[in-house]
Structure formats: structure tokens, C-alpha cells
Amino acid sequence: MNSSADLVSRACRGDQEAFRLIFERYSRPVMSFIYDQVSDRELAEELMQETFVRAFRSLNTLRSETKLSTWLFGIAKNVARESLRARIRQNQHVDLDDQQVLDLSDRGPVPVSQLLNKELNEVVQRALALLDEDKRLVFTLKVFQQCSYEEIAEITGFSIPKLKTDLHRARTEMRQRVGQYVRA
Amino acid sequence: MKCVDCVNLLEAYVDGEVDERESERVRKHLMTCLSCETEFEALTAESELYARYDRELQISPAAWSGISARIAAEPSAIESRERRNVRGWFAGLFAVPRLGFAFSGAMAVLLAVVAVGYLYLRTQPEKRLLVAGVGNVRPGSLPITGTVDGPAIPPREVTNVDHPPTDQTGVKKANEPRNPRRIPDDPGVLFTDASYSDGDTASHLDQAQKLLVSFRSLPADDDDDVDVSYEKTESRRLLNENVVMRRDAEATGKFPTKSVLGSLEPFLIDIANLPDKAPASDIRQIKDRVQRTEIVAELRSY
Numbered sequence: 001m002n003s004s005a006d007l008v009s010r011a012c013r014g015d016q017e018a019f020r021l022i023f024e025r026y027s028r029p030v031m032s033f034i035y036d037q038v039s040d041r042e043l044a045e046e047l048m049q050e051t052f053v054r055a056f057r058s059l060n061t062l063r064s065e066t067k068l069s070t071w072l073f074g075i076a077k078n079v080a081r082e083s084l085r086a087r088i089r090q091n092q093h094v095d096l097d098d099q100q101v102l103d104l105s106d107r108g109p110v111p112v113s114q115l116l117n118k119e120l121n122e123v124v125q126r127a128l129a130l131l132d133e134d135k136r137l138v139f140t141l142k143v144f145q146q147c148s149y150e151e152i153a154e155i156t157g158f159s160i161p162k163l164k165t166d167l168h169r170a171r172t173e174m175r176q177r178v179g180q181y182v183r184a
Numbered sequence: 185m186k187c188v189d190c191v192n193l194l195e196a197y198v199d200g201e202v203d204e205r206e207s208e209r210v211r212k213h214l215m216t217c218l219s220c221e222t223e224f225e226a227l228t229a230e231s232e233l234y235a236r237y238d239r240e241l242q243i244s245p246a247a248w249s250g251i252s253a254r255i256a257a258e259p260s261a262i263e264s265r266e267r268r269n270v271r272g273w274f275a276g277l278f279a280v281p282r283l284g285f286a287f288s289g290a291m292a293v294l295l296a297v298v299a300v301g302y303l304y305l306r307t308q309p310e311k312r313l314l315v316a317g318v319g320n321v322r323p324g325s326l327p328i329t330g331t332v333d334g335p336a337i338p339p340r341e342v343t344n345v346d347h348p349p350t351d352q353t354g355v356k357k358a359n360e361p362r363n364p365r366r367i368p369d370d371p372g373v374l375f376t377d378a379s380y381s382d383g384d385t386a387s388h389l390d391q392a393q394k395l396l397v398s399f400r401s402l403p404a405d406d407d408d409d410v411d412v413s414y415e416k417t418e419s420r421r422l423l424n425e426n427v428v429m430r431r432d433a434e435a436t437g438k439f440p441t442k443s444v445l446g447s448l449e450p451f452l453i454d455i456a457n458l459p460d461k462a463p464a465s466d467i468r469q470i471k472d473r474v475q476r477t478e479i480v481a482e483l484r485s486y
Contacts, residue, residue, distance in 0.1 A: 019255070020248060027243055035239050045243065049250050056255045115236060124237045142199060143234050146420060149201055168195060175230065 006070040012059050019059075023052055026069060029145060030076050036140040037080040039129045047083055051076045067151065074155045077137060084133065127177035131170055138163045139170035185213040190220045198227045200420055200456045204466055206459045228427075235428045385429055385441055386486065392422050392448055393483040399455060400474055403466035411453070412462045419455035426452055444486050448477060 003027075012020035030051055035044035054075050062071050128136055137156055141147040147155065152163050190213045196202045197210045214221050399415050426449050432444035454470050474480060 016252065020252070023251065025250055027247065028241070031241055031243060032239055035241060041241065044241070045247055048243075049247055049254075052251045053254045055269070056251075117236065120233070120236060121240065122237055124234065125239075143231070144237070146424065147200075164196075171195065171230070178230075178233065 008059060008062055008068060011050065011056070019052075019056055022055075022068070027052070028074050030072055031070065033073055033140060033145055034076050034080050036128055036144065037077075037133075037136060038083060039125065044052070045085065047079045048076070051079045054079065066154070070147070070151045070154050071146070073141065073145065073151075077155055081133070124174075124177055127174050130177060131173060133172070134158070135166045135170035136143075138166040142167055185209045186212075187217060187220055190217065191223060192206050192238070194220070194224055194227060197457070198224070198231060200416075200423075202457065203459050204462060232427055232431055233260075235424060236431075251425065252476055385433070388422065388429060389444065389448070389483045389486050392420075392426070392452070393480055395419060395422060395455070396451060396474055396480050397481070399467075400471055400480070402467055402471070403470065404464040407464050408468050409461040409463055411460065412458050412467070413460040416458055416460065417451045423449070423452040423456050441486075444482060447477070447482060451479060 007018045007022050011022060026049060031044050034047045038044055055072055109123040131139060138152055141152045141155060149160050149163060153160055156163065190210055193202055193206060193210055197207060202210065214224055395415060395418050402410055404410055426445055428443055430445040433445060449472065458466060
């Protein structure tokens with residue numbers, strides 16, 4: 001009896017344990033998604049907390065036909081965007097949190113299997129950070145969070161044709177940036 | 185199908201977002217066209233690459249404590265609504281007598297005026313006859329006395345107090361019968377590049393076997409479309425795991441495991457690419473292949 005609907009219903013009645021279970025179930029995907037948008041570990045955790053606090057406040061607005069994960073990603077998207085806007089207003093340079101990103105560009109292509117995990121993570125992370133905001137949103141929701149087009153449209157508010165175009169362009173850009181290090 | 189059409193559909197096909205008819209056309213084209221197949225393999229390789237992306241994120245134990253402390257300071261959604269309603273109820277409680285006092289005050293004044301008028305007319309009978317029209321207002325015909333007390337006015341907030349909980353339960357009940365087979369929301373596979381243990385693989389194969397058994401028992405005897413949304417969702421999730429596990433098995437030299445996962449993958453792709461309401465003929469086709477290849481037995485024997 002721990003379906004998402006059941007947990008939401010219990011959490012709405014003030015059952016904190018139910019909300020903790022929701023947190024346990026969704027905190028990782030939500031934090032991963034936020035991290036993909038802001039590229040900062042500490043900030044991602046902070047924003048993940050903010051997402052869940054906001055979710056708790058507005059649990060009673062969750063419509064029965066909406067998937068809990070879709071709804072949470074929608075809140076997380078708003079929280080991440082607000083943070084990015086604030087950083088831009090403060091003229092802070094949005095940078096990858098790992099300062100020792102390896103310079104792989106002079107190594108030439110290496111097979112996927114030989115690319116060290118750490119290197120791969122950095123290459124992908126850097127390529128992601130270079131995508132523009134809309135493309136990054138759509139790309140991470142589709143490729144990493146496995147959302148359907150309908151779910152992405154619900155989370156982002158984009159039309160299906162727009163998100164398909166953004167996704168295609170994001171894939172092409174990612175291929176150009178990641179592909180220079182990797183040959184299949 | 186022309187190559188240009190196939191290439192346009194390839195990304196959606198890999199994403200499992202193409203309907204069954206198109207999916208079939210793409211499959212057929214890929215079998216005959218080397219350049220499109222190469223493109224398809226490149227996309228699949230990319231998916232595998234992204235599947236290995238690991239953010240190495242750790243959620244600190246303090247995260248929940250922080251959230252818990254913040255939400256403890258706030259009333260829950262229902263509590264706050266109830267509190268609002270209690271406040272409204274009190275407001276209503278005061279609003280009714282206030283309205284009652286005002287109304288009854290007005291009525292009292294009117295009564296007094298009528299009574300004075302009546303007394304005045306009684307003491308001056310001649311004049312009353314002269315102003316016969318005033319005689320229509322008689323004490324026994326005072327229609328307003330019944331409403332002076334004002335109890336018939338319903339408390340304003342009563343319906344609002346009751347409404348939200350009804351709504352709430354309505355929402356939940358509406359959800360249950362509609363998706364009886366719906367699994368809890370799946371947040372999606374969290375990809376990690378950690379190598380899989382034999383236990384992980386066994387659990388994965390067990391889930392895949394259950395999926396195939398469930399699929400095999402789908403009713404597909406008549407020509408009605410069959411709801412396969414559950415199987416489709418599950419298949420997508422397992423497909424992602426499968427791709428990573430197969431790569432992992434290959435990299436670590438576990439060739440029997442790789443072989444089993446490799447045999448399983450086409451079934452997962454086919455089920456993942458079905459529409460939510462799949463034609464019975466497509467279901468039968470996949471069921472036949474499941475039966476013919478004895479994939480379930482192969483998974484069980486792993």
C-alpha cells in the first residue's frame with residue numbers, strides 16, 4: 001500500500017512518514033535532474049530540498065491524472081530556473097563545480113570502453129553545460145530521466161514539435177562535443 | 185520506406201515514441217538499408233554512452249532533516265485547509281447573528297412603525313375609512329414576522345467547510361479504478377556505471393521473465409486492441425537496464441550473461457515500442473516469438 005497515490009494521500013493528511021517515503025523514492029532522480037541543470041553539487045542538493053518543501057506545500061494541488069514524478073520534475077525545473085536566473089542577475093559565472101576537468105581534446109578519439117568513467121562523466125557534464133537551457137531541459141528529461149514526450153511537454157510547458165526540435169538539436173550538439181572524444 | 189523518412193523517425197524510434205505501424209516500417213527498412221542501420225547503431229551507442237553517465241551524487245543524510253525541519257514548521261496541506269475552514273466557520277458563526285441582528289433590528293423598526301400606525305388608525309376610525317388603502321396593512325397579515333428571527337438563513341460557510349474533503353476523497357477514488365494495473369510512478373532508471381553484481385543481473389532477468397510471462401498471458405484471441413501500457417513502461421525500464429548490463433557483461437568477460445541479455449533485448453525493444461493500446465495481431469506475433477524461442481525458459485535457467 002505504498003503506491004505514489006497512497007503516499008500522496010497520506011502526506012496530504014499530514015503523515016510525514018509518507019512524505020519521507022516520497023522523498024526517498026524521488027530524491028535521487030530529482031537531484032540528478034537539478035544537477036544537470038545547474039552543474040553544482042551543493043547547490044543541487046539545496047535546490048532539491050527546496051523542491052520537496054514546495055512540493056509538500058502544494059501537495060493538495062496535485063491532480064490525480066498527473067504522475068508524481070512528472071509533477072516533481074515540474075517543480076524542480078522551476079526551482080532550478082529561478083536559481084539560474086538569480087545567478088545570472090548576480091553576474092556569477094555558471095561553471096562546472098569540478099575545477100580539475102581534464103583536457104581531453106588533445107588525446108584524439110578513444111573507444112567508449114577505454115574512456116575512464118571519470119573522464120566520461122566530465123565530458124558529458126561539460127557538453128551538457130554548453131547546451132542552452134531549453135535544450136538541456138528536454139535532453140536530460142528524455143535521455144537521463146526517460147520521460148515520454150507527453151511528460152516532457154507537461155513538465156516544461158513546451159509543445160511537442162518544439163521539444164522534438166530541441167531534443168534533436170541537443171542530440172546533435174552533444175554528439176559533436178562528446179563524439180570528438182568517443183568513437184563507438 | 186525511404187532513407188530520409190527512416191532517418192527522420194530514428195530518434196523517436198530509439199526513444200520508443202513511434203507508433204507500432206511506423207515502428208514496423210522502420211524495423212523492416214533497417215534490415216535492408218546499411219546506412220540507416222549504421223545511423224541506428226550510432227544512436228544506440230550514444231544511448232549506451234549516456235547510460236554510463238554517473239554524476240556521483242550523494243544525498244547527505246542532513247537533506248531530509250533539513251526538509252523535515254522546514255515542513256514541520258508548516259501546516260500540512262489538509263491541516264491548513266481545515267484551519268482555513270475553521271476560521272471560516274467562526275466567521276460564519278459571527279456573520280449569521282450579525283446579519284440576524286441587523287435584519288431583526290430593521291424588522292423591529294418596521295413593526296414599531298406598523299404598530300404605531302395601527303394604533304393611530306384605531307384611535308382615528310374616521311380617518312382610517314378615508315384612507316382605506318392603509319387598512320391593507322393589518323396586524324394579522326404581517327408577513328415579515330416569520331422571517332424576523334432569521335433562522336432560515338443558512339450559515340454561510342457550511343458548504344465550504346464540507347467541500348474540500350469530499351473533493352479530496354473523490355480525487356483518490358477516481359484514480360484507483362482507472363489504472364488498476366498501474367505500477368507506482370517510476371522515477372526512471374538512475375544510471376550508474378557501477379558494475380553489476382550477479383545478484384543485480386539475476387534480479388533483472390527475474391523481472392524480465394515475469395514481464396514476458398505477464399505479456400504471454402495477455403488476452404489477444406480476438407481482434408480488439410489490448411492495453412499494454414504497463415508492459416510497455418516496464419519494458420522501457422528493463423530495456424535501459426539491459427543495455428547497460430549487456431555492455432557491462434561484455435566488458436567484464438561474462439559472455440553467458442551477455443548472451444542471455446542479448447537474447448532478451450529484442451523482446452524488450454518490441455514491447456517498449458508497442459502503442460499503449462496495441463493491436464491483438466502485434467501481441468500475438470510477439471507472444472509467438474516468446475513461445476518459439478523459449479526465452480522464458482532461458483531466463484529461468486540462468
